[in-house]
Amino acid sequence: MELNGSFYSKWWLKGSQGRKFVIANARVENCAIIFCNDGFCHMCGYSRAEIMQKPCTCNFLYGPDTKRLAIAQMAQALLGSEERKVEINLYRKDGNRRVPKQETLMIREGLQPLA
DSSP: OOOOTTTEEEEEEETTTTEEEEEEETTTTTTBBEOHHHHHHHTTTOOOOTTTTSSOOOOOGEEEEEEHHHHHHHHHHHSSSOOOOEEOOOOTTTBBBBBOOOGOOOEEEEEEOOO
């Protein structure tokens, strides 16, 4: 299934508050984010407009405790074709570490045709 030749990459954070996710266009160089839900915006403190077109690696959420290994695992998952869980420390726009332990699972569905 293809829509205007676009493919997407999707990942989300699971936690007690439901799912927070982004959808990105895997056909552009930086896998730009083309959608994020309200839960993701609330979690990170950015508006949807501020998040759009940023890389789906979400490097704008990295901070001092974000491990290089986790960043590499995240990038590797986005290049691969299998689901993967990565524990990563992400930060809100205001600099506070926002993602508690129970929400640090990043699950990647893979590059799939946009339905």
